[in-house]
Amino acid sequence: MIKRSFIAASILVSTAFSLSAxxxxxxxxxxxxxxxxxxxxxxxxxxxxxxxxxxxxxxxxxxxxxxxxxxxxxxxxxxxxxxxxxxxxxxxxxxxxxxxxxxxxxxxxxxxxxxxxxxxxxxxxxxxxxxxxxxxxxxxxxxxxxxxxxxxxxxxxxxxxxxxxxxxxxxxxxxxxxxxxxxxxxxxxxxxxxxxxxxxxxxxxxxxxxxxxxxxxxxxxxxxxxxxxxxxxxxxxxxxxxxxxxxxxxxxxxxxxxxxxxxxxxxxxxxxxxxxxxxxxxxxxxxxxxxxxxxxxxxxxxxxxxxxxxxxxxxxxxxxxxxxxxxxxxxxxEALPKLKFTATKTQETKSTKFKVTLGVMPDYAYEGKGMRIDGVSNGKPAAKAGLEKGDIVTKLGETVVDNMESYMKALSVYQKGDKATVKVLRKDKEQEFEVEF
Ligand SMILES: [Zn+2]
CATH class of the missing domain: 3.40.630.10 (Zn peptidases)
Known part of the structure; x- marks a missing residue:
């Protein structure tokens, strides 16, 4: 048998432990x-x-x-x-x-x-x-x-x-x-x-x-x-x-x-x-x-x-x-009210394959033809040219864009300073924009 006070103390200790999980x-x-x-x-x-x-x-x-x-x-x-x-x-x-x-x-x-x-x-x-x-x-x-x-x-x-x-x-x-x-x-x-x-x-x-x-x-x-x-x-x-x-x-x-x-x-x-x-x-x-x-x-x-x-x-x-x-x-x-959302600039992803970026977030889950834009970064070529979230890119320069693969292929030929025409579907209407990389 061990001392009662010892049992009491150890119970206290273990309770305290489980409380401060x-x-x-x-x-x-x-x-x-x-x-x-x-x-x-x-x-x-x-x-x-x-x-x-x-x-x-x-x-x-x-x-x-x-x-x-x-x-x-x-x-x-x-x-x-x-x-x-x-x-x-x-x-x-x-x-x-x-x-x-x-x-x-x-x-x-x-x-x-x-x-x-x-x-x-x-x-x-x-x-x-x-x-x-x-x-x-x-x-x-x-x-x-x-x-x-x-x-x-x-x-x-x-x-x-x-x-x-x-x-x-x-x-x-x-x-x-x-x-x-x-x-x-x-x-x-x-x-x-x-x-x-x-x-x-x-x-x-x-x-x-x-x-x-x-x-x-x-x-x-x-x-x-x-x-x-x-x-x-x-x-x-x-x-x-x-x-x-x-x-x-x-x-x-x-x-x-x-x-x-x-x-x-x-x-x-x-x-x-x-x-x-x-x-x-x-x-x-x-x-x-x-x-x-x-x-x-x-x-x-x-x-x-x-x-x-x-x-x-x-x-x-x-x-x-x-x-x-x-x-x-x-x-x-917890001490603060609900946080306020702030839009940010997109971080550059370093890729050896691409010398340029359009500055868009592609919608990888999009199942139709083309590349659907899910987000546009401020100050980047796409935003400057007037492209918007929801636009579906169907052609970049001379290349028809059917999906992500063809989009990436189309993008890979450009150098900084190049210009290209981007064809998009916006609310089912075809539109063209001039981008400068
Ligand atoms: Zn991973």
């Missing part, structure tokens, strides 16, 4: 180990591995007793209430052979997002999202491996890490006994590697009112924090006026610091900020609906989009730091 390294590790295992064969969109990953995520949301916030389509109609489901299915058209440009061989394929809601009875909601699909066996993606086809691309960092982040934050927010001033929409997207398909489909057919969303936090590749530099890249900091200040103010871990401790000495991350709302991941889809967004990213590495992006290379304590930082950031925004 924290994100846990062991959970992050468990999720990534499963999602990036060979069993899931790289979680390619429309594959059996995608299916297994989606089920794993849905089962976890169910275990946390979160509200299903998906919807299913039957005969082209989308239903939400009939059968409550965490799955949000979608279809898209794609040629199974990426090297085949014959449009006759394009087939309809399926994908699914997984969506859950934590209702805290609050007026506004924070979206915590990440894509869970990856390159599968490398067949129809931009694998950077010399000989990728047939090799499993496990995508531990890209993006089992972000998916694990969503799952762990879902657990944290639904068990921490703190009534947050927000509701949370936990979303994992498929089809990201094929062009942000899942997030875009959801934003175009939302199962939750977009106007109630305060801002969206996207995690894509958060598993490779460098322990010495602690570099953390955050995209989208220009999409709400409050972001930059709060990002700096909450850049420490742990609520209490010794008095007299300088701000610099308690700073955790070396943060590289990028203002653009349009970026290489799913936050773009929300930004294009005028929602403030932030994308957290621990940086590029040599295993990116290669079969070697494996679970044993993940910095698990580093990812926990990123998650804890996100929770501190979210808490800091």
């Amino acid at each position: 924290q994100t846990e390294i062991k959970n992050i590790k468990k999720h990534i180990t499963f999602l990036a295992s060979d069993k899931l064969k790289g979680r390619g969109t429309s594959s059996e591995g995608e299916e297994k990953a989606a089920q794993y995520i849905a089962d976890y949301f169910k275990k946390l007793k979160l509200e299903p916030m998906g919807s299913i389509t039957t005969n082209g109609q989308r239903y939400k209430v009939a059968i409550p489901s965490y799955f949000f299915d979608f279809t898209f058209k794609k040629n199974p052979n990426p090297h085949d440009t014959n449009t006759a061989n394009i087939v309809e394929r399926k994908g699914k997002n997984v969506v859950a809601f934590l209702n805290n009875g609050a007026a506004h909601t924070i979206v915590i999202g990440a894509h869970f699909d990856h390159l599968g066996l490398g067949h129809d993606y931009n694998s950077l491996d010399a000989n990728p086809e047939g090799k499993i691309h496990n995508g531990a960092d890209d993006n089992a890490s972000g998916t694990a982040g969503v799952l762990e934050l879902a657990r944290y927010y639904s068990t921490n006994n703190v009534k947050e001033k927000y509701n949370f929409l936990f979303m994992t997207f498929s089809g990201e590697e094929l062009g942000l398909l899942g997030s875009k489909k959801w934003c175009d057919n939302p199962t939750y009112p977009l106007e109630k969303i305060n801002y969206m936090v996207n995690m894509d590749m958060v598993g490779r924090l460098n322990d010495s530099t602690k570099k953390l890249i955050i995209y989208g900091v220009g999409t709400a006026p409050e972001f930059v200040d709060l990002i700096d103010k909450t850049n420490y871990l742990g609520q209490k610091f010794p008095t007299g401790d300088s701000f610099e000495s308690r700073t955790i991350f070396s943060i590289k900020k990028d203002s653009a709302g349009i970026g290489p991941s799913d936050q773009t889809s929300f930004y294009l609906k005028d929602i403030p967004v932030l994308h957290f990213f621990t940086g590029q590495h040599s295993d990116y989009h290669k079969p070697s992006d494996d679970a044993d290379k993940i910095n698990y304590p580093g990812e926990k730091m990123v998650l804890d930082y996100i929770t501190q950031f979210v808490t800091a925004t």
